[in-house]
Amino acid sequence: MEPLDFSHSPMLVIASLFVALMSGFTGLSLTQGLSQRSIEQRKILIVLAAIALGGGIWSMHFVAMLGLQLPILFYYDAAITLASALVAILVVGLALLILHFWKRTRTTLVLAGTIVGLGVLAMHYLGMSAMELCQALYTPLGIGLSVISSCVLNIAAFAIAYGNRSQRGIVVGTLFFGFAVFAVHFIAISGTSFVEVDVLTEVGPLISNEVLAIGVVLSSFVLCGAFLLTGVTVLAPPAGNRQVSARPEPAPEPEKSTSAGTVPPQIPYEQEGRTLFVSTDAVAAIRAEGHYTHLYTATDKLFCVWSITEATKRLAQGPLIKVHRSYLVNPAFVTGFERLKDNGVCHFDVTHLKKVPVSRSRLRDVRDALGV
CATH class of the missing domain: 2.40.50.1020 (LytTr DNA-binding domain)
Incomplete structure (x- = not known):
């Protein structure tokens, strides 16, 4: 079988990068300050952050796949496509649980980054296996390079974002995370070739690029909403710059005293x-x-x-x-x-x-x- 020629739509490639950046910012912002919250609040926010990060990884992958241009008609298996999204959410959730319920050390940062790095690849290759009437072929070198780059880039992203839990650290960590997800996808694609096949191996119903586009648009729309909500919090003016009413503040009450002096x-x-x-x-x-x-x-x-x-x-x-x-x-x-x-x-x-x-x-x- 002769490999098929393929290319990518530049606009959708750029869009996939923005999706990765939005998901990274939203997920990392949701987890800021979790150590000061109750265990129940931490669990809820970790679930939301895992959906934002994992769902963003999935959305980025399929936005990029929508930009894949092949000379043949092909479809995706809906069950496998859904499974790839769940894999991304689960591995990110596991990494966040480790970071927020274990003692945060260099070892836990490396472990979390490795889990997400491998999870991104698992989602990628599982999503690629959902292709029908077209089969993706891989080389050992391409797979090895993808594994190394995914783990290294995601470890770096978590080390930066969690090394300094400030707004600046989250922004820089977002850039690393978004670039990591984006780069890993195209590094893996660069080591992939596609061939046409006649046999359908469907597990669930088939979905076309048009139907997939609707699903990706909906997931990206939700992601955009979460991104804007977290962005409003970050961009809100500091307390010292907020407008206050002209009504004078009441004079402070005098400090209570004891025989030992002023009570601190x-x-x-x-x-x-x-x-x-x-x-x-x-x-x-x-x-x-x-x-x-x-x-x-x-x-x-x-x-x-x-x-x-x-x-x-x-x-x-x-x-x-x-x-x-x-x-x-x-x-x-x-x-x-x-x-x-x-x-x-x-x-x-x-x-x-x-x-x-x-x-x-x-x-x-x-x-x-x-x-x-």
Whole structure:
């Protein structure tokens, strides 16, 4: 059998890349801040993220396959096509469970990236096997190159996205994830040839490119909606830039006192669906995390619903001082100070925080507080 000549529609190739990027951004955004949520909330969000990521991988694959141009008419087996989508969702869900219910280490990141890398390929080859009246043929070199590239690229994507759970980390991780899914598909296709066959081996009903296009459009439409919803959250203005009413705020109540002196204010944080409190004296630093903040104590990293602007305002009279637009620090926990050219660094000896940047405009305040 002579291999068939094939090509791709450039517009659909570009569209497949955008689908991969949207799914990556949506899934990675949904999983941000899960460690501060209850177990039930984590499970729900992991399911949604797995559907976004896994469904996006499937959609990207079949958007690209819609752009595959062959000189013959061919169909897809509906049952196998559906199975390929379920495989993608399941392997992504497994990887997210590992990342959010196991202790996150370099090993778990590599394991999760490998699982997704192999899952992307499993979905790809299973989806290709759904082709009827046309058979895909592979070479060992093509398969080997696909496996290596898929695992390496997905490990890199998860390492970046989960190495720094900030908006910037998610955006960069999205780019790596989208490129990984996109590149793996076309690396695998480059090692594939197609031949015409006369025998139908259907498991379920046959679907044409037109019917498949409707399914892909619907899945992509849902993905676009989820992408826009998560994007609105990311692009919302910081708390400090929101418009407020002209009505003056009530004057703060005086702090309660005891015989020992002023009672230090309490900072709320969320844990397992409850609001708890920690004294400002026990907080080493506060770091901005989108519209919220993280509190760092000697041993813990806690999630606080205050924005960095609100924390700065509420704690103006406390031990914490602002050293950077994204950080407040408690000088009592600073174990070292390093002066750089135009800024500085405060060093800490706490479990989840080792150093905090000091902006140029805050250097004098920090040096005065530290007595250096």
